[in-house]
Amino acid sequence: MTTRIDQYCLNVSDLERSVAFYEQGLGLEVTHRIELPDVREVVLSGDGGNRIQLARHRDHEGPIDHGNAFWKLYLDTDDCQALYERATSAGGEAVAPPARLEQWPVTAAFVMDPDGYQIEILQHHDD
């Protein structure tokens, strides 16, 4: 029996606004859209094929209530500074600019998507 971790699904308050940010700000590509009676869903893929699913329930109103459940999404890139600038230029909220971590050979930056989901952008270094 196999278990493979596939996409996860985040509720968003404005589907097209979020899709635009994940496309233009983060460089993901829409792979398909699913229209159901109670919800609209969009799946986006990054390099390597891993996916994220965004969903907008038709009865949802107002901003997303984050509670304290989902902490953050990690994105790997070969250019943290460039992706950080691209994300913030496309409407992502700047949380922390790229900084080299002390413990690991990694540069990390933080942005928030239009609903306030936190995204950690990581660039791994060889040294």
Next chain:
Amino acid sequence: MTTRIDQYCLNVSDLERSVAFYEQGLGLEVTHRIELPDVREVVLSGDGGNRIQLARHRDHEGPIDHGNAFWKLYLDTDDCQALYERATSAGGEAVAPPARLEQWPVTAAFVMDPDGYQIEILQHHDD
């Protein structure tokens, strides 16, 4: 510039309880643990290498407040019935037993993890 979707991180209320469920109930394997002053983290991997990160903030008390942000996590398997039984036997709450979908060649089942995160177990069929 590349963008690869990597792991995502869910806050949990009891780290070892959740790790035990994701290992024994879902068949994932712990790849590493990270101890930081304010948070303990465990990363688990499934078949194919995709990962999930569970975090327990040291100042967290009480159950997880889910709000309406995170909807669900998808797991792919070659045996939906067996994984569903394994998950519910390991303490996962049964939400919906395996059922073949009408629209797609997929069997889907739903369980909830110990904190109430919803997990959709998918088995894709060739026909």
